[in-house]
Amino acid sequence: MKITIKFIWMLLLLAPIIFQACKDDEEPEASLAGTWTVSDQEIKILAQGQDITTLALALLEEQDIDIDSILVFPDNTRITFASDSTYTTTPLEANQASSGTWSLDAAANSLTIFDNSDVDPVIFSVQTLDKNNLVLSTSEEVALPAGTIPQIPIPVNAEVIFTLSLVR
Secondary structure, eight states, rough: HHHHHHHHHHHHHHHHHHHHHHHHOOOOOOOEEEEEEEEEEEEEEEEETTTTTHHHHHHHHHHOOOOGGSSSTTTEEEEEEEEEEEEEESSSSSSGOEEEEEEEEEEEEEEEEEEEOSSOOOOEEEEEEESEEEEEEEEEEEETTTSBBBBBOEEEEEEEEEEEEEEO
């Protein structure tokens, strides 16, 4: 009888250890905090629902407008999101460095960047956030006056969609 009681007590004491060891290893929750590098950017321009990206980018090149100047962040920029909700960028060209604050909504669906030099924040939709990849997108409505693009002789509203891919 004493052996049985000791055995039961031993099982009761070891049970939490045994069940803890069998617990599934959970993937750590993805965090925005850390340093990310811009790996790819995509621009899509829609006018009245039609994709005019190729036409618009060719026009910019014809007018010697640097396409990189309209990107949210230059390629290969490193962005460090600190846990205190501040960020800094380290682009290839030092004169384009920026800093500010950021906020990520509770569901990790929306990232808002407040640049110290800008008045308006940039609000990104979070497409992917995992341990090594971050994909963001944002869009902006732009009014194109008649003749801005020669092939489009009437004024139109265009939507410029930026997709930004970053890796750790």
